[in-house]
Amino acid sequence: MEQLAPHEKIFVDSEILEDENHGEIACHECHGGNPDDPDWKTAHEGVVKDPTYPDATTACGDCHDEINENYQNSLHVTLKPYRVTIGKRANTNPVIRDKVERAMDNHCYYCHSSCGQCHISRPNSVDGGFLDGHLFQGKPPVQEVCTACHGSRIQKEYFGEHEGLRPDVHREKYMKCDKCHTGEEMHGDGKEYANRYGVENGPKCVDCHKGIYDRAAKNVITHRIHKGDVSCHVCHSQPYNNCSSCHVGKDRNDLPFYKTKASWFDFKIGLNPLKSETRPEKFVTLRHNPVNREIFDFYVKDGLSGFDNVPTWKLATPHNIRRKTPQNSSCNSCHGNESLFLLEKDVEDKEREANKDIIVPAKLIPRKQKWQPK
Amino acid sequence: MAYLRLIGLGIGFCLVLIPGDPLTGQAYEDSQCFKCHTSAKQLIQITREIAEARPALKSAETEGEG
Numbered sequence: 001m002e003q004l005a006p007h008e009k010i011f012v013d014s015e016i017l018e019d020e021n022h023g024e025i026a027c028h029e030c031h032g033g034n035p036d037d038p039d040w041k042t043a044h045e046g047v048v049k050d051p052t053y054p055d056a057t058t059a060c061g062d063c064h065d066e067i068n069e070n071y072q073n074s075l076h077v078t079l080k081p082y083r084v085t086i087g088k089r090a091n092t093n094p095v096i097r098d099k100v101e102r103a104m105d106n107h108c109y110y111c112h113s114s115c116g117q118c119h120i121s122r123p124n125s126v127d128g129g130f131l132d133g134h135l136f137q138g139k140p141p142v143q144e145v146c147t148a149c150h151g152s153r154i155q156k157e158y159f160g161e162h163e164g165l166r167p168d169v170h171r172e173k174y175m176k177c178d179k180c181h182t183g184e185e186m187h188g189d190g191k192e193y194a195n196r197y198g199v200e201n202g203p204k205c206v207d208c209h210k211g212i213y214d215r216a217a218k219n220v221i222t223h224r225i226h227k228g229d230v231s232c233h234v235c236h237s238q239p240y241n242n243c244s245s246c247h248v249g250k251d252r253n254d255l256p257f258y259k260t261k262a263s264w265f266d267f268k269i270g271l272n273p274l275k276s277e278t279r280p281e282k283f284v285t286l287r288h289n290p291v292n293r294e295i296f297d298f299y300v301k302d303g304l305s306g307f308d309n310v311p312t313w314k315l316a317t318p319h320n321i322r323r324k325t326p327q328n329s330s331c332n333s334c335h336g337n338e339s340l341f342l343l344e345k346d347v348e349d350k351e352r353e354a355n356k357d358i359i360v361p362a363k364l365i366p367r368k369q370k371w372q373p374k
Numbered sequence: 375m376a377y378l379r380l381i382g383l384g385i386g387f388c389l390v391l392i393p394g395d396p397l398t399g400q401a402y403e404d405s406q407c408f409k410c411h412t413s414a415k416q417l418i419q420i421t422r423e424i425a426e427a428r429p430a431l432k433s434a435e436t437e438g439e440g
Contacts, residue, residue: 006424007414007417007420011414014412255432257433263439
Protein backbone atom coordinates (compact mmCIF):
# COMPACT_ATOMS: atom_id res chain seq x y z
CA MET A 1 0.00 0.00 0.00
CA GLU A 2 1.33 3.40 -0.98
CA GLN A 3 2.22 5.70 1.90
CA LEU A 4 0.52 9.06 2.28
CA ALA A 5 2.70 12.17 2.12
CA PRO A 6 3.57 13.41 5.65
CA HIS A 7 1.21 16.38 5.42
CA GLU A 8 -1.61 14.23 4.04
CA LYS A 9 -1.37 12.00 7.08
CA ILE A 10 -2.43 14.80 9.39
CA PHE A 11 -4.60 16.95 7.14
CA VAL A 12 -8.06 17.51 8.63
CA ASP A 13 -11.00 17.96 6.30
CA SER A 14 -13.03 20.96 7.53
CA GLU A 15 -16.12 18.93 6.63
CA ILE A 16 -15.68 17.37 10.06
CA LEU A 17 -17.59 20.35 11.46
CA GLU A 18 -20.67 19.01 9.72
CA ASP A 19 -20.43 15.66 11.52
CA GLU A 20 -23.36 15.92 13.89
CA ASN A 21 -21.90 13.37 16.26
CA HIS A 22 -18.23 14.28 16.38
CA GLY A 23 -18.08 17.73 14.82
CA GLU A 24 -18.51 19.63 18.02
CA ILE A 25 -15.85 17.83 19.97
CA ALA A 26 -12.83 20.12 20.04
CA CYS A 27 -9.47 18.63 19.05
CA HIS A 28 -7.90 19.14 22.48
CA GLU A 29 -10.74 17.35 24.25
CA CYS A 30 -9.44 14.06 22.89
CA HIS A 31 -5.84 14.83 21.99
CA GLY A 32 -4.79 17.36 24.63
CA GLY A 33 -2.35 20.13 23.69
CA ASN A 34 -3.02 23.85 23.72
CA PRO A 35 -5.56 25.05 21.13
CA ASP A 36 -4.73 28.73 21.80
CA ASP A 37 -1.01 28.49 21.18
CA PRO A 38 0.00 29.62 17.67
CA ASP A 39 3.44 27.96 17.97
CA TRP A 40 2.96 24.38 16.78
CA LYS A 41 5.88 23.08 18.80
CA THR A 42 4.64 24.24 22.18
CA ALA A 43 1.00 23.76 21.21
CA HIS A 44 1.70 20.03 20.81
CA GLU A 45 3.17 19.56 24.27
CA GLY A 46 1.26 16.75 25.92
CA VAL A 47 -0.58 15.82 22.72
CA VAL A 48 -1.76 12.21 22.54
CA LYS A 49 -1.63 10.96 18.97
CA ASP A 50 -4.10 8.11 19.47
CA PRO A 51 -6.36 8.86 22.45
CA THR A 52 -8.16 5.57 21.92
CA TYR A 53 -5.24 3.30 22.81
CA PRO A 54 -4.82 1.58 25.16
CA ASP A 55 -7.90 3.01 26.85
CA ALA A 56 -10.66 4.54 24.76
CA THR A 57 -12.87 5.43 27.71
CA THR A 58 -12.29 9.19 27.64
CA ALA A 59 -12.33 9.61 23.87
CA CYS A 60 -15.11 7.18 22.88
CA GLY A 61 -16.56 5.66 26.03
CA ASP A 62 -18.98 8.44 26.93
CA CYS A 63 -21.12 7.74 23.89
CA HIS A 64 -20.04 4.26 22.75
CA ASP A 65 -20.00 2.80 26.24
CA GLU A 66 -20.83 -0.82 25.42
CA ILE A 67 -18.37 -1.03 22.54
CA ASN A 68 -15.74 0.63 24.66
CA GLU A 69 -16.23 -1.85 27.45
CA ASN A 70 -15.91 -4.86 25.14
CA TYR A 71 -13.09 -3.33 23.14
CA GLN A 72 -10.70 -3.69 26.07
CA ASN A 73 -10.84 -7.44 25.49
CA SER A 74 -10.88 -7.40 21.70
CA LEU A 75 -8.08 -9.47 20.18
CA HIS A 76 -7.03 -6.46 18.13
CA VAL A 77 -6.21 -4.70 21.38
CA THR A 78 -5.06 -7.45 23.70
CA LEU A 79 -3.04 -9.47 21.15
CA LYS A 80 -3.71 -12.32 23.52
CA PRO A 81 -2.83 -15.07 21.01
CA TYR A 82 0.74 -13.75 20.86
CA ARG A 83 0.98 -13.71 24.61
CA VAL A 84 -0.51 -17.17 25.01
CA THR A 85 1.53 -18.82 22.26
CA ILE A 86 4.86 -17.25 23.11
CA GLY A 87 4.06 -17.66 26.79
CA LYS A 88 3.82 -21.44 26.30
CA ARG A 89 7.10 -21.50 24.42
CA ALA A 90 9.04 -19.08 26.64
CA ASN A 91 11.70 -20.09 29.11
CA THR A 92 10.30 -20.35 32.63
CA ASN A 93 13.31 -18.60 34.18
CA PRO A 94 11.90 -15.16 35.14
CA VAL A 95 15.06 -13.26 34.13
CA ILE A 96 15.06 -14.82 30.66
CA ARG A 97 11.31 -14.46 30.38
CA ASP A 98 11.60 -10.72 31.06
CA LYS A 99 13.98 -10.40 28.15
CA VAL A 100 11.61 -12.30 25.90
CA GLU A 101 8.87 -9.93 27.00
CA ARG A 102 11.10 -6.95 26.11
CA ALA A 103 11.66 -8.42 22.66
CA MET A 104 7.91 -8.89 22.28
CA ASP A 105 7.39 -5.25 23.26
CA ASN A 106 9.82 -4.11 20.58
CA HIS A 107 8.69 -6.39 17.79
CA CYS A 108 5.27 -7.88 18.35
CA TYR A 109 3.02 -5.69 20.44
CA TYR A 110 3.15 -2.64 18.17
CA CYS A 111 0.95 -4.59 15.80
CA HIS A 112 -2.29 -3.84 17.66
CA SER A 113 -5.22 -1.76 16.56
CA SER A 114 -7.59 0.63 18.33
CA CYS A 115 -10.85 2.52 17.69
CA GLY A 116 -8.86 5.34 16.10
CA GLN A 117 -6.63 3.07 14.07
CA CYS A 118 -9.61 1.55 12.30
CA HIS A 119 -12.17 4.34 12.13
CA ILE A 120 -10.01 7.46 11.75
CA SER A 121 -6.53 6.57 10.59
CA ARG A 122 -4.57 3.76 9.09
CA PRO A 123 -3.01 1.56 11.77
CA ASN A 124 0.28 2.78 13.29
CA SER A 125 1.98 -0.46 12.30
CA VAL A 126 1.66 0.63 8.67
CA ASP A 127 2.74 4.20 9.50
CA GLY A 128 -0.71 5.66 10.06
CA GLY A 129 -2.23 8.67 8.31
CA PHE A 130 -5.84 9.84 8.38
CA LEU A 131 -8.20 7.76 6.25
CA ASP A 132 -10.17 10.70 5.00
CA GLY A 133 -9.11 13.93 6.65
CA HIS A 134 -10.03 12.67 10.13
CA LEU A 135 -13.65 12.14 9.04
CA PHE A 136 -14.98 9.24 11.10
CA GLN A 137 -15.44 6.06 9.04
CA GLY A 138 -18.29 3.89 10.26
CA LYS A 139 -16.96 0.99 8.21
CA PRO A 140 -13.18 0.94 7.97
CA PRO A 141 -12.01 0.71 4.36
CA VAL A 142 -10.68 -2.76 3.52
CA GLN A 143 -7.41 -1.93 1.85
CA GLU A 144 -6.32 0.94 4.06
CA VAL A 145 -7.22 -0.75 7.32
CA CYS A 146 -7.95 -4.50 7.25
CA THR A 147 -5.48 -5.69 4.66
CA ALA A 148 -3.00 -2.95 5.50
CA CYS A 149 -2.09 -5.25 8.41
CA HIS A 150 -3.41 -8.58 7.17
CA GLY A 151 -1.56 -8.14 3.91
CA SER A 152 0.97 -10.79 3.11
CA ARG A 153 -1.47 -13.64 3.61
CA ILE A 154 -5.13 -12.56 3.68
CA GLN A 155 -4.95 -9.73 1.15
CA LYS A 156 -3.01 -11.60 -1.48
CA GLU A 157 -5.12 -14.70 -1.06
CA TYR A 158 -8.46 -12.94 -1.05
CA PHE A 159 -7.75 -10.67 -3.99
CA GLY A 160 -6.06 -13.40 -6.02
CA GLU A 161 -2.73 -11.58 -6.16
CA HIS A 162 -0.66 -14.76 -6.13
CA GLU A 163 0.37 -15.91 -9.56
CA GLY A 164 -1.62 -18.89 -10.77
CA LEU A 165 -4.19 -18.71 -7.99
CA ARG A 166 -7.70 -17.36 -8.25
CA PRO A 167 -9.31 -14.82 -5.92
CA ASP A 168 -11.62 -16.00 -3.21
CA VAL A 169 -15.08 -16.71 -4.60
CA HIS A 170 -16.52 -14.30 -2.03
CA ARG A 171 -14.30 -11.57 -3.39
CA GLU A 172 -15.73 -12.24 -6.84
CA LYS A 173 -19.12 -11.53 -5.32
CA TYR A 174 -17.73 -8.20 -4.06
CA MET A 175 -17.97 -9.17 -0.43
CA LYS A 176 -15.91 -6.98 1.87
CA CYS A 177 -14.31 -8.19 5.10
CA ASP A 178 -17.19 -6.97 7.26
CA LYS A 179 -19.65 -9.22 5.48
CA CYS A 180 -18.23 -12.11 7.50
CA HIS A 181 -16.21 -10.29 10.18
CA THR A 182 -18.90 -8.10 11.67
CA GLY A 183 -18.42 -5.01 13.79
CA GLU A 184 -19.57 -7.04 16.80
CA GLU A 185 -16.79 -9.54 16.22
CA MET A 186 -14.19 -6.84 15.72
CA HIS A 187 -15.24 -4.89 18.80
CA GLY A 188 -15.22 -8.03 20.94
CA ASP A 189 -17.94 -9.39 23.16
CA GLY A 190 -16.23 -8.64 26.43
CA LYS A 191 -14.73 -12.11 26.82
CA GLU A 192 -11.01 -12.65 26.71
CA TYR A 193 -10.16 -15.27 24.12
CA ALA A 194 -6.86 -17.09 23.77
CA ASN A 195 -7.16 -17.25 19.99
CA ARG A 196 -9.44 -16.03 17.24
CA TYR A 197 -10.88 -19.46 16.54
CA GLY A 198 -12.52 -19.44 19.93
CA VAL A 199 -14.36 -16.15 19.41
CA GLU A 200 -18.03 -16.96 19.82
CA ASN A 201 -19.35 -14.39 17.38
CA GLY A 202 -16.66 -15.09 14.80
CA PRO A 203 -17.79 -16.14 11.31
CA LYS A 204 -18.77 -19.68 10.42
CA CYS A 205 -19.35 -20.84 6.86
CA VAL A 206 -22.72 -22.33 7.81
CA ASP A 207 -23.93 -18.91 9.00
CA CYS A 208 -24.62 -18.22 5.32
CA HIS A 209 -24.44 -21.70 3.78
CA LYS A 210 -27.22 -22.94 6.01
CA GLY A 211 -28.76 -25.53 3.71
CA ILE A 212 -25.74 -27.56 2.68
CA TYR A 213 -26.81 -30.57 4.73
CA ASP A 214 -30.43 -30.47 3.54
CA ARG A 215 -31.63 -33.49 1.60
CA ALA A 216 -32.23 -31.50 -1.57
CA ALA A 217 -28.95 -29.59 -1.41
CA LYS A 218 -26.27 -29.98 -4.04
CA ASN A 219 -23.46 -32.33 -2.96
CA VAL A 220 -25.41 -33.19 0.17
CA ILE A 221 -23.90 -36.68 0.44
CA THR A 222 -20.37 -35.36 0.31
CA HIS A 223 -21.14 -32.66 2.84
CA ARG A 224 -22.90 -35.05 5.21
CA ILE A 225 -20.15 -37.67 5.01
CA HIS A 226 -17.45 -35.17 5.91
CA LYS A 227 -19.41 -33.12 8.44
CA GLY A 228 -17.53 -32.85 11.73
CA ASP A 229 -14.49 -34.71 10.38
CA VAL A 230 -13.12 -32.34 7.78
CA SER A 231 -13.11 -28.53 7.89
CA CYS A 232 -14.66 -26.63 4.97
CA HIS A 233 -11.22 -25.29 4.05
CA VAL A 234 -9.80 -28.75 3.46
CA CYS A 235 -12.03 -29.16 0.42
CA HIS A 236 -12.44 -25.53 -0.63
CA SER A 237 -9.07 -23.79 -0.17
CA GLN A 238 -6.45 -23.25 -2.79
CA PRO A 239 -2.73 -23.45 -1.91
CA TYR A 240 -1.68 -20.64 0.44
CA ASN A 241 1.34 -18.78 1.66
CA ASN A 242 3.54 -20.24 4.40
CA CYS A 243 6.36 -18.44 6.17
CA SER A 244 9.42 -19.73 7.94
CA SER A 245 12.21 -18.54 10.14
CA CYS A 246 11.86 -15.05 11.60
CA HIS A 247 14.68 -13.31 13.44
CA VAL A 248 14.31 -10.03 15.24
CA GLY A 249 16.87 -7.53 16.48
CA LYS A 250 17.87 -3.90 16.65
CA ASP A 251 20.11 -2.09 14.22
CA ARG A 252 22.98 0.30 15.01
CA ASN A 253 20.49 3.15 15.47
CA ASP A 254 18.56 1.09 18.01
CA LEU A 255 15.67 0.62 15.59
CA PRO A 256 13.90 -2.74 15.68
CA PHE A 257 13.90 -4.95 12.58
CA TYR A 258 12.83 -8.44 11.54
CA LYS A 259 14.06 -10.79 8.87
CA THR A 260 12.00 -13.62 7.49
CA LYS A 261 13.14 -16.20 4.96
CA ALA A 262 11.35 -16.58 1.65
CA SER A 263 7.79 -17.80 1.93
CA TRP A 264 6.38 -20.73 -0.03
CA PHE A 265 3.04 -22.01 -1.30
CA ASP A 266 1.62 -25.20 -0.06
CA PHE A 267 -1.58 -26.90 0.90
CA LYS A 268 -1.36 -29.23 3.87
CA ILE A 269 -4.03 -31.10 5.72
CA GLY A 270 -3.15 -31.99 9.28
CA LEU A 271 -4.74 -33.00 12.56
CA ASN A 272 -6.67 -30.22 14.22
CA PRO A 273 -4.52 -28.59 16.92
CA LEU A 274 -7.45 -26.59 18.30
CA LYS A 275 -10.26 -29.10 18.53
CA SER A 276 -13.28 -27.62 20.23
CA GLU A 277 -17.04 -27.86 20.31
CA THR A 278 -17.29 -25.37 17.46
CA ARG A 279 -14.32 -26.79 15.56
CA PRO A 280 -14.58 -30.52 16.13
CA GLU A 281 -13.02 -31.59 12.82
CA LYS A 282 -10.24 -34.11 12.81
CA PHE A 283 -8.68 -32.75 9.60
CA VAL A 284 -7.97 -29.06 8.99
CA THR A 285 -5.69 -26.97 6.82
CA LEU A 286 -2.40 -26.02 8.46
CA ARG A 287 -0.10 -23.10 7.72
CA HIS A 288 3.53 -22.80 8.81
CA ASN A 289 4.24 -19.80 11.03
CA PRO A 290 7.36 -17.65 10.78
CA VAL A 291 8.59 -18.77 14.18
CA ASN A 292 11.76 -20.62 15.15
CA ARG A 293 13.64 -21.53 18.27
CA GLU A 294 16.22 -18.75 17.86
CA ILE A 295 13.82 -15.92 17.05
CA PHE A 296 14.75 -13.86 20.15
CA ASP A 297 18.46 -14.75 20.31
CA PHE A 298 19.38 -11.10 19.84
CA TYR A 299 17.87 -10.43 23.28
CA VAL A 300 18.53 -13.65 25.12
CA LYS A 301 19.77 -17.16 24.34
CA ASP A 302 17.35 -20.00 24.92
CA GLY A 303 14.42 -17.59 25.26
CA LEU A 304 12.06 -20.15 23.79
CA SER A 305 13.23 -23.22 25.66
CA GLY A 306 9.65 -24.49 25.51
CA PHE A 307 9.59 -24.22 21.75
CA ASP A 308 8.24 -27.75 21.41
CA ASN A 309 5.15 -26.95 23.47
CA VAL A 310 3.27 -25.44 20.50
CA PRO A 311 3.14 -26.62 16.87
CA THR A 312 4.81 -24.41 14.26
CA TRP A 313 2.08 -25.36 11.81
CA LYS A 314 -1.11 -23.71 12.97
CA LEU A 315 -4.77 -24.08 12.17
CA ALA A 316 -5.40 -21.96 9.10
CA THR A 317 -8.49 -20.67 7.37
CA PRO A 318 -7.07 -19.46 4.05
CA HIS A 319 -9.07 -16.69 2.42
CA ASN A 320 -8.95 -18.15 -1.08
CA ILE A 321 -12.07 -20.28 -1.12
CA ARG A 322 -13.34 -21.84 -4.36
CA ARG A 323 -16.32 -24.09 -4.84
CA LYS A 324 -14.26 -26.40 -7.06
CA THR A 325 -10.67 -27.15 -6.18
CA PRO A 326 -8.20 -29.80 -7.33
CA GLN A 327 -8.60 -31.75 -4.08
CA ASN A 328 -12.41 -31.90 -4.27
CA SER A 329 -12.71 -32.74 -7.96
CA SER A 330 -13.26 -36.41 -7.05
CA CYS A 331 -13.08 -38.58 -3.94
CA ASN A 332 -9.69 -39.94 -4.89
CA SER A 333 -8.23 -36.52 -5.57
CA CYS A 334 -7.92 -36.42 -1.80
CA HIS A 335 -8.39 -39.97 -0.54
CA GLY A 336 -5.09 -41.79 -0.75
CA ASN A 337 -3.34 -38.64 -1.96
CA GLU A 338 -0.44 -38.45 0.49
CA SER A 339 0.94 -35.23 -0.96
CA LEU A 340 -1.96 -33.25 0.51
CA PHE A 341 -1.29 -34.34 4.07
CA LEU A 342 1.30 -33.07 6.53
CA LEU A 343 3.52 -36.09 6.97
CA GLU A 344 6.61 -36.52 9.08
CA LYS A 345 8.82 -36.02 6.04
CA ASP A 346 7.27 -32.58 5.45
CA VAL A 347 8.43 -31.30 8.83
CA GLU A 348 12.01 -30.32 9.57
CA ASP A 349 13.79 -32.53 12.12
CA LYS A 350 14.14 -29.66 14.59
CA GLU A 351 10.37 -29.06 14.51
CA ARG A 352 9.15 -32.67 14.67
CA GLU A 353 8.59 -32.72 18.41
CA ALA A 354 6.61 -29.46 18.31
CA ASN A 355 4.36 -30.81 15.59
CA LYS A 356 4.06 -34.42 16.69
CA ASP A 357 0.35 -34.11 17.53
CA ILE A 358 -0.69 -32.65 14.20
CA ILE A 359 1.40 -34.66 11.76
CA VAL A 360 -0.86 -37.17 10.02
CA PRO A 361 0.25 -40.77 10.56
CA ALA A 362 0.09 -42.86 7.36
CA LYS A 363 -2.66 -45.04 8.82
CA LEU A 364 -4.97 -42.01 9.19
CA ILE A 365 -4.79 -40.98 5.55
CA PRO A 366 -8.19 -41.87 4.11
CA ARG A 367 -8.02 -44.81 1.74
CA LYS A 368 -8.86 -44.58 -1.95
CA GLN A 369 -12.56 -45.01 -2.68
CA LYS A 370 -14.11 -47.33 -5.20
CA TRP A 371 -17.45 -45.60 -4.88
CA GLN A 372 -18.11 -42.01 -5.79
CA PRO A 373 -21.32 -40.10 -5.00
CA LYS A 374 -23.13 -38.71 -8.01
CA MET B 375 -49.88 21.82 34.12
CA ALA B 376 -48.13 24.36 36.31
CA TYR B 377 -45.60 21.67 37.13
CA LEU B 378 -44.84 21.16 33.41
CA ARG B 379 -44.55 24.90 32.89
CA LEU B 380 -42.02 25.04 35.71
CA ILE B 381 -39.90 22.27 34.14
CA GLY B 382 -40.03 24.06 30.76
CA LEU B 383 -38.92 27.29 32.39
CA GLY B 384 -36.06 25.47 34.09
CA ILE B 385 -34.84 23.95 30.81
CA GLY B 386 -35.12 27.33 29.06
CA PHE B 387 -33.13 28.96 31.85
CA CYS B 388 -30.37 26.37 31.53
CA LEU B 389 -30.17 26.74 27.74
CA VAL B 390 -29.92 30.54 27.88
CA LEU B 391 -27.70 31.07 30.87
CA ILE B 392 -25.31 28.11 30.98
CA PRO B 393 -22.56 28.68 28.43
CA GLY B 394 -21.74 25.85 26.01
CA ASP B 395 -18.31 24.52 25.15
CA PRO B 396 -16.19 27.53 24.30
CA LEU B 397 -14.77 25.63 21.31
CA THR B 398 -17.91 24.91 19.37
CA GLY B 399 -19.12 26.68 16.24
CA GLN B 400 -17.09 29.74 15.30
CA ALA B 401 -14.81 29.38 18.32
CA TYR B 402 -13.92 25.84 17.27
CA GLU B 403 -12.89 27.06 13.84
CA ASP B 404 -10.71 29.68 15.52
CA SER B 405 -8.64 27.09 17.41
CA GLN B 406 -5.02 26.92 16.33
CA CYS B 407 -5.26 23.13 15.90
CA PHE B 408 -8.09 23.45 13.41
CA LYS B 409 -6.55 26.38 11.53
CA CYS B 410 -3.25 24.59 11.00
CA HIS B 411 -4.52 21.06 10.37
CA THR B 412 -6.92 22.28 7.67
CA SER B 413 -4.17 24.19 5.85
CA ALA B 414 -2.23 21.93 3.50
CA LYS B 415 0.26 24.73 2.92
CA GLN B 416 1.12 25.07 6.59
CA LEU B 417 1.27 21.33 7.09
CA ILE B 418 3.66 20.86 4.19
CA GLN B 419 5.97 23.46 5.64
CA ILE B 420 5.87 22.01 9.14
CA THR B 421 6.22 18.36 8.10
CA ARG B 422 9.28 19.31 6.04
CA GLU B 423 10.79 20.94 9.13
CA ILE B 424 10.06 17.83 11.15
CA ALA B 425 11.48 15.49 8.51
CA GLU B 426 14.75 17.44 8.44
CA ALA B 427 15.14 17.37 12.19
CA ARG B 428 13.99 13.82 12.90
CA PRO B 429 16.12 10.72 12.26
CA ALA B 430 14.66 7.67 10.48
CA LEU B 431 12.00 5.86 12.46
CA LYS B 432 12.21 2.48 10.74
CA SER B 433 15.15 0.19 10.35
CA ALA B 434 16.39 -0.42 6.83
CA GLU B 435 17.42 -3.91 7.90
CA THR B 436 13.89 -5.33 7.87
CA GLU B 437 13.60 -8.05 5.24
CA GLY B 438 10.85 -10.36 4.09
CA GLU B 439 7.14 -10.61 4.69
CA GLY B 440 5.76 -9.67 8.07
